[in-house]
Amino acid sequence: MFLEILNPPFMQRALVAAVLVGITAPAIGVYLVQRRQALMGDGIGHIALTGVGLGFLLSTSPVWMATVVAVAGAVVMELIRWYGHTRGDLALAMLFYGGMAGGVMLINLSDTGSNANLTSYLFGSLSTVSESDVIAICVLAAFVVLVTVGLRRQLFAVSQDEEFARVTGLPVRVLNLLIAVVAAVTVTVAMRVVGLLLVSALMVVPVAAAQQITRSFKVTFVLSVVIGTGVTLAGTVTSYYQDVPPGATIVLLAIAVFVALTALAAPLAKRRARVSEAKGAECTLEVPAARRGADDLRV
Numbered sequence: 001m002f003l004e005i006l007n008p009p010f011m012q013r014a015l016v017a018a019v020l021v022g023i024t025a026p027a028i029g030v031y032l033v034q035r036r037q038a039l040m041g042d043g044i045g046h047i048a049l050t051g052v053g054l055g056f057l058l059s060t061s062p063v064w065m066a067t068v069v070a071v072a073g074a075v076v077m078e079l080i081r082w083y084g085h086t087r088g089d090l091a092l093a094m095l096f097y098g099g100m101a102g103g104v105m106l107i108n109l110s111d112t113g114s115n116a117n118l119t120s121y122l123f124g125s126l127s128t129v130s131e132s133d134v135i136a137i138c139v140l141a142a143f144v145v146l147v148t149v150g151l152r153r154q155l156f157a158v159s160q161d162e163e164f165a166r167v168t169g170l171p172v173r174v175l176n177l178l179i180a181v182v183a184a185v186t187v188t189v190a191m192r193v194v195g196l197l198l199v200s201a202l203m204v205v206p207v208a209a210a211q212q213i214t215r216s217f218k219v220t221f222v223l224s225v226v227i228g229t230g231v232t233l234a235g236t237v238t239s240y241y242q243d244v245p246p247g248a249t250i251v252l253l254a255i256a257v258f259v260a261l262t263a264l265a266a267p268l269a270k271r272r273a274r275v276s277e278a279k280g281a282e283c284t285l286e287v288p289a290a291r292r293g294a295d296d297l298r299v
Contacts, residue, residue, distance in 0.1 A: 005240055013134045014126040014193065014246075018236040020141040021190040021202065022229030026210075027148040028186045029203030030221050031179055033211075034159040040077070040180075041200035043092065044187045047073030047099035049196055051188075052121050053106025062121070063136040067188040073099060074184035078177055124195035124247035126239055133192050140189045147182050155179060156217055193232065195247035202228060202254060209258040212265040227257055 005011050025041075032040050051069030055062030073095065080091045107118050120128045148155065158165040158175040166172045183203075190199040210223035235250030242249075 005237060010127050010129065011236075011240060013129045013131065014236055014240075015233070016134055017129050017137050017193050018232040018246075018250075019229060020137050021193045022232035023225055024141045024144040024148075024186045024189050025194075025199065025202040026206040026224035026228035027221070028144060028179070028182050029207045030217075030224055031148070031155050031159045032183060033204060033207045034156070034217075035179070038204045039200060040074075040183055041187055041203045042197075043077065043096045044070050044074055044184050045191070045196035045199050046096040046103075048184070048187050048191065049103025049121065050099045050106065051103075052191075052196075053103040053110065056110035056117065057106050061132060061136065063133055063140075063188055063192070066191065067136075067140065067185060069099075070184035070187055071181050074180035075177060078180040082173070120195075121191055122195050122197050123245055124191070124193050124198070124250075126193075126236065126246050129192050137189050137192065140185050144182055144186050144189065147178060151175075151178070152221070193236070193246060194250055198247040198251050201251045202232070205251070205254040205258055206231065209254070209261045212258070212261040213268055227254070231257060 006015075029038075029041070032038060048066040048070040051066030052062040054060075054069065055065035058065070076095060077092060080095075104118065119125070154165075154170055154175055155178075157168070157170060158172050159179070162172050162176075165175070186203065187196065187199050190202060194202050206224040206227040207220065209227055210220045214220045214223055231253040232250050235253050236246055238244065238249050238253075239246035
């Protein structure tokens, strides 16, 4: 029976983590896509690997250590964006590659580090999600949801047009830093299920899929979260029954949803256009009819 998937304790933990990842990744991803920073999560994932390595080396929680390092890296990335100018891309590349190399080195230097541990953090693993990981993911996910929903108007304003947001009196730099920090936290939330190398896809693809058939930011936000939650749950269940990598499965399902909605978008757009033309024609016909009625009364 399908409910047998809930019997193993590790799957209970994995499903809880999957739901939280499905909610948080698109919730911050919608702002990153709006800001044209779709690959920001990928860069943070590289940096977070150093935190994972430090966690193994210092025998502390890799999730919490990765959170600290990822947040620090995200702040540095934002500072480089402000002040980097022409050399900003080079500095970011050094930061990303250095974070990845440092993480691999630290994991191999630690007593508990191994290729299996490295792979589980890079691509996700259902069986390695521990109770402490679930607790950390719950706390971090609550923070992400609180910020992305509670400050949605301010974050949307600064993501849409920084100059306009500054003119209206919003603390643009503080909000930019907050988006970077929330993105870093989301990476660490998702790395146990999706993996550090694939988490950026879960931030971006559900949002891109939702944008194919939506027009408003609010509807895009809600639909992207629904898609993210659906594909993470479906990918986790598929991974359990078919013994395939969860991260890759989730991302491929998200891409499949994107392709399906893209195919649906064209006929939907044509239908909307026909409806708009019909309404315009009705309005045009109503005015002469009213005038004819007035002329009849004058006669």
